[in-house]
Amino acid sequence: MKHPNSNNRKTNRRRFLSYLVGLAGLLLVGLVSVPMAALSLFPAFKRRKETWLDIGPLADVVLGDPTAFTYRYNNRDGYLDQLIRGTVYVVAENLQSFTVFSNICTHAGCAVRWEPDKQVFYCPCHNGMYNINGQVAAGPPPRPLDRFPYKVVGGRILIKIKGA
Amino acid sequence: MRSILRWIDDQTGLVSDIERFLAHPLPSGVSWPQTIGAVILFLLAIQFVTGIFLALYYAPTPDHAYDSIQFIRSIYWGRLVLGLHHYTTDAIAFLVGVHILRVFLWGAYKKPRQIIWVIGILLLTLTMAFTITGSLLPWDQNGYWATTIRMSLAGSLPIVGHWLKEIILGGHAVGTLTLTRFYAIHVFFLPAILVILLIFHVFQVRVKGITPPWRRVDGEQDVEKPLLFHPDHTIKIMICCTVIFVILVLATLILGFHLTPPANPNLAYPAHTDWYFLYLFELAHLFSGKWEFIGGMVIPGITLLAFILVPYLDRNPERKLARRPISIFLAGGVFIAVTALSMRSLPTIESAPKLTPLQQEGQKLFLDLHCQACHGINGGGGTAGPDLASGGKLTKKTIEEVLLNPTRFNPRSIMPPSQLNPHEIIAMVSFIQSIRPTSTMPSTPQIGPPEPQSHLEEGFMLNHRFEVMKDPQSCAECHQPRFCQACHRNRKPDSHLHHWLRFHAGASAANPKFCLVCHSRQQCDQCHRKLLHGPYWLKMHRNAALKNKATCYRCHTPTFCRTCHQGARPPSHQQPDFLQIHGKLTATHNCAVCHTPNFCVQCHQGARPVSHRAPDFIKQHGRLALSGTLRCSACHKVSFCQTCHRTAMPHPADWLNRKVLPPIGPVKTAQSPHSVAALRSPICANCHIQNFCMNCHGAAMPHPGGWMQSGHEPVALQNPALCKRCHQSSECLTCHQTHKPASHDANWPKTHPTAAKGHEKVCAVCHGQNSCDRCHQTPMPHPSDWAMTHAKVASFKANSFCFKCHDRQKFCSMCHSKTSP
Numbered sequence: 008m009k010h011p012n013s014n015n016r017k018t019n020r021r022r023f024l025s026y027l028v029g030l031a032g033l034l035l036v037g038l039v040s041v042p043m044a045a046l047s048l049f050p051a052f053k054r055r056k057e058t059w060l061d062i063g064p065l066a067d068v069v070l071g072d073p074t075a076f077t078y079r080y081n082n083r084d085g086y087l088d089q090l091i092r093g094t095v096y097v098v099a100e101n102l103q104s105f106t107v108f109s110n111i112c113t114h115a116g117c118a119v120r121w122e123p124d125k126q127v128f129y130c131p132c133h134n135g136m137y138n139i140n141g142q143v144a145a146g147p148p149p150r151p152l153d154r155f156p157y158k159v160v161g162g163r164i165l166i167k168i169k170g171a
Numbered sequence: 172m173r174s175i176l177r178w179i180d181d182q183t184g185l186v187s188d189i190e191r192f193l194a195h196p197l198p199s200g201v202s203w204p205q206t207i208g209a210v211i212l213f214l215l216a217i218q219f220v221t222g223i224f225l226a227l228y229y230a231p232t233p234d235h236a237y238d239s240i241q242f243i244r245s246i247y248w249g250r251l252v253l254g255l256h257h258y259t260t261d262a263i264a265f266l267v268g269v270h271i272l273r274v275f276l277w278g279a280y281k282k283p284r285q286i287i288w289v290i291g292i293l294l295l296t297l298t299m300a301f302t303i304t305g306s307l308l309p310w311d312q313n314g315y316w317a318t319t320i321r322m323s324l325a326g327s328l329p330i331v332g333h334w335l336k337e338i339i340l341g342g343h344a345v346g347t348l349t350l351t352r353f354y355a356i357h358v359f360f361l362p363a364i365l366v367i368l369l370i371f372h373v374f375q376v377r378v379k380g381i382t383p384p385w386r387r388v389d390g391e392q393d394v395e396k397p398l399l400f401h402p403d404h405t406i407k408i409m410i411c412c413t414v415i416f417v418i419l420v421l422a423t424l425i426l427g428f429h430l431t432p433p434a435n436p437n438l439a440y441p442a443h444t445d446w447y448f449l450y451l452f453e454l455a456h457l458f459s460g461k462w463e464f465i466g467g468m469v470i471p472g473i474t475l476l477a478f479i480l481v482p483y484l485d486r487n488p489e490r491k492l493a494r495r496p497i498s499i500f501l502a503g504g505v506f507i508a509v510t511a512l513s514m515r516s517l518p519t520i521e522s523a524p525k526l527t528p529l530q531q532e533g534q535k536l537f538l539d540l541h542c543q544a545c546h547g548i549n550g551g552g553g554t555a556g557p558d559l560a561s562g563g564k565l566t567k568k569t570i571e572e573v574l575l576n577p578t579r580f581n582p583r584s585i586m587p588p589s590q591l592n593p594h595e596i597i598a599m600v601s602f603i604q605s606i607r608p609t610s611t612m613p614s615t616p617q618i619g620p621p622e623p624q625s626h627l628e629e630g631f632m633l634n635h636r637f638e639v640m641k642d643p644q645s646c647a648e649c650h651q652p653r654f655c656q657a658c659h660r661n662r663k664p665d666s667h668l669h670h671w672l673r674f675h676a677g678a679s680a681a682n683p684k685f686c687l688v689c690h691s692r693q694q695c696d697q698c699h700r701k702l703l704h705g706p707y708w709l710k711m712h713r714n715a716a717l718k719n720k721a722t723c724y725r726c727h728t729p730t731f732c733r734t735c736h737q738g739a740r741p742p743s744h745q746q747p748d749f750l751q752i753h754g755k756l757t758a759t760h761n762c763a764v765c766h767t768p769n770f771c772v773q774c775h776q777g778a779r780p781v782s783h784r785a786p787d788f789i790k791q792h793g794r795l796a797l798s799g800t801l802r803c804s805a806c807h808k809v810s811f812c813q814t815c816h817r818t819a820m821p822h823p824a825d826w827l828n829r830k831v832l833p834p835i836g837p838v839k840t841a842q843s844p845h846s847v848a849a850l851r852s853p854i855c856a857n858c859h860i861q862n863f864c865m866n867c868h869g870a871a872m873p874h875p876g877g878w879m880q881s882g883h884e885p886v887a888l889q890n891p892a893l894c895k896r897c898h899q900s901s902e903c904l905t906c907h908q909t910h911k912p913a914s915h916d917a918n919w920p921k922t923h924p925t926a927a928k929g930h931e932k933v934c935a936v937c938h939g940q941n942s943c944d945r946c947h948q949t950p951m952p953h954p955s956d957w958a959m960t961h962a963k964v965a966s967f968k969a970n971s972f973c974f975k976c977h978d979r980q981k982f983c984s985m986c987h988s989k990t991s992p
Binding site for chain 2 (some may be wrong): 021024025027031032034035038039041043045046047049069085086087101
């Protein structure tokens with residue numbers, strides 16, 4: 008005849024083993040999940056590389072009028088290399104201190120252009136307008152034109168951009 | 172946690188179902204060997220999960236597949252996931268084999284579990300299909316060529332082979348459609364089938380129960396089942412799963428995940444078969460040629476069919492090994508055969524031999540010198556030079572000679588001669604000799620962007636010049652102009668071989684960008700220096716050519732100048748005496764159309780030697796030339812003098828000799844070369860003073876106007892010998908026969924004796940010697956003894972001769988009386 012405690016002992020052992028199995032299961036799931044989560048979430052935590060990009064000589068800047076400079080650089084998009092082209096406007100009252108505006112409209116991302124007659128940056132998509140200081144003058148843009156940090160090295164203008 | 176599970180159970184009943192599913196009793200004796208199936212299930216789950224997450228980044232196209240895998244590798248966790256996916260495949264292949272062996276040895280396939288065995292064998296084929304399709308997805312050389320070999324086996328089947336192959340590949344060869352097909356099969360078709368079969372397989376195991384060890388088929392009913400699947404067996408499963416997962420992670424971290432070079436259909440690669448396919452690979456190779464399909468398809472197919480039918484062929488109810496001699500013997504035979512075949516084929520995947528310290532030093536040199544940029548090792552590395560896969564077959568002497576003098580075996584080799592010292596040469600030779608067909612290129616960090624697909628095509632090094640010609644700018648996007656010089660300084664392009672210097676100007680003018688791909692703009696200056704053929708070159712080239720003609724001849728033939736200077740000169744320049752008259756032409760022609768203002772200086776000032784710059788050089792040069800002070804021939808040809816003098820210079824030896832020459836002008840008796848030249852043009856005056864001719868002629872020469880009418884007579888009368896230097900006596904008669912001189916008036920017959928007396932020579936100018944005698948028929952003037960001798964003449968010729976001069980009536984009577992005779 009079996010001892011009455013033997014069944015209880017077996018039950019307790021199995022309960023303990025069940026916990027262990029659950030624990031091991033959770034451990035395995037966790038071990039497998041960590042690399043999966045890291046793999047899928049890493050783009051959100053990837054630091055975007057900042058680089059200084061040469062856009063042209065300071066001598067080309069026209070004082071008083073926005074001067075357009077075009078730039079291009081290679082950007083690594085995942086496993087593809089892309090050539091990124093862009094335009095910025097340099098607005099300068101003097102060559103010691105000036106402003107470098109992005110030509111991307113803050114409303115819908117269209118390219119704005121300087122209209123000398125109206126003295127505004129004009130966005131053809133939704134008639135957005137910015138004054139020479141990049142402030143919204145009319146239309147739907149929610150905020151002023153973006154500005155690029157810049158520096159002048161050896162007579163050339165460098166702007167700070169962020170890669171992908 | 173418990174409350175959450177209870178809530179889920181209330182909502183779905185799922186927890187209770189799972190608990191019921193897990194809580195089935197197990198017979199005694201079920202222990203660790205029976206955990207293998209569950210571990211395989213766990214590994215398959217890992218494959219599912221890792222596969223799904225890899226699909227976030229993987230691109231199933233030939234252009235991007237390899238790059239996307241490389242991208243995943245570049246992420247730290249990505250490398251771990253990729254490695255897990257890779258090594259789990261190996262683990263599954265191993266454990267599936269062990270699982271089948273375990274099931275066979277335990278006799279678990281016997282009644283009533285035949286269908287579980289059949290499903291298990293089908294699952295085995297599915298895992299094989301997974302590995303076959305999965306190996307192609309990285310689109311690297313090994314996967315590409317392994318797939319090509321496998322598909323060639325399928326294609327070797329008679330009648331249906333090529334159909335089968337093209338259906339699987341989606342074409343005639345492994346390509347884009349193959350990749351998308353394999354991708355779809357690998358991630359959609361196979362998993363779906365696998366899940367269905369797995370559910371059926373596990374469900375059958377749950378229904379039929381785990382086989383009681385070593386019990387007869389008909390003795391299972393009374394088996395005691397003291398164990399519960401959960402947790403008595405699951406704890407062992409979890410332990411095994413945890414251990415094997417840790418092993419897999421460690422394998423990934425330690426061994427890493429390696430890719431062979433990107434797939435290149437044009438570059439054959441010795442693909443390595445995965446170890447679990449070695450026996451099939453070797454089996455196929457036991458048969459050759461058209462019978463290869465027997466080893467590659469028929470025997471494996473029959474074996475698979477036999478495996479499926481094992482439960483129905485083996486009806487022995489016993490499970491103990493000792494009571495199943497035939498089946499154990501057969502199974503042992505299969506096991507030994509598989510092992511033997513695998514061992515026989517093992518050398519094909521043996522790892523590269525371990526390098527000695529000397530060889531490691533050579534390998535470091537190999538990488539430091541960037542030899543891998545041109546020389547590949549079994550497909551890895553560059554393709555410009557020969558692959559070193561068979562480097563071990565080369566002799567030490569050959570390798571040394573190639574290293575020291577690469578052009579010894581190939582004159583057009585681009586390989587630069589090595590600057591290694593003797594010890595480094597030995598190390599390099601040792602490393603190259605250690606390379607085997609199984610060796611791989613030592614891993615080097617990727618510098619810069621990966622090579623584009625076009626650079627990986629076979630023959631790219633031969634064809635890249637056409638790519639350059641099509642779009643030079645595309646090359647310049649990545650490469651600096653000097654990049655080309657890395658090779659071409661040792662080996663010129665084919666176009667530069669034959670007479671290129673003569674053609675390169677035209678080629679560069681037609682497509683300047685083409686040159687700029689390899690050469691910088693300053694490259695031309697290195698050869699041409701100051702001879703830049705710029706916009707004003709035509710106006711400058713003469714001076715430059717005169718200064719350094721040899722430089723011109725590097726590109727141009729000596730006759731090149733004639734292409735312009737003969738046919739293209741304007742008509743005004745083509746006159747024979749252009750050089751003499753070109754100064755005058757400046758008044759009527761606009762020289763500035765072609766010439767710069769200082770063009771004239773090139774001859775008239777700058778280009779003339781010092782000796783020519785004396786103010787009176789023109790007058791003195793003849794004397795200087797004749798005296799030998801000037802070496803005229805250093806610059807001028809003999810004919811140069813004629814360009815100005817229009818006659819032979821210096822005057823030839825017979826210049827003064829009289830000759831019988833054709834008549835010139837009104838004077839028909841010019842008889843010497845110098846008179847011909849003098850009469851042709853007044854060119855003599857350029858050199859000689861006006862009275863120069865009088866030095867010899869004693870008279871103005873050429874005879875001035877009116878000479879014939881009045882000028883020559885006084886000269887002829889005064890010094891007839893002067894005339895005779897040039898003229899013969901008979902020449903006077905040509906005129907004087909019809910045009911008598913002025914002295915010969917009407918009284919001349921009477922007065923001429925007086926005039927002629929003492930001037931016989933003057934008469935002789937026109938009349939010749941003894942002209943008096945010829946006319947008078949008697950000596951004239953009468954000789955001194957004429958008084959004594961005239962009687963004889965007068966006696967018979969008095970009427971015809973004497974009385975022509977003397978009076979008949981009076982002259983004789985002056986001496987003779989009437990009485991005398």
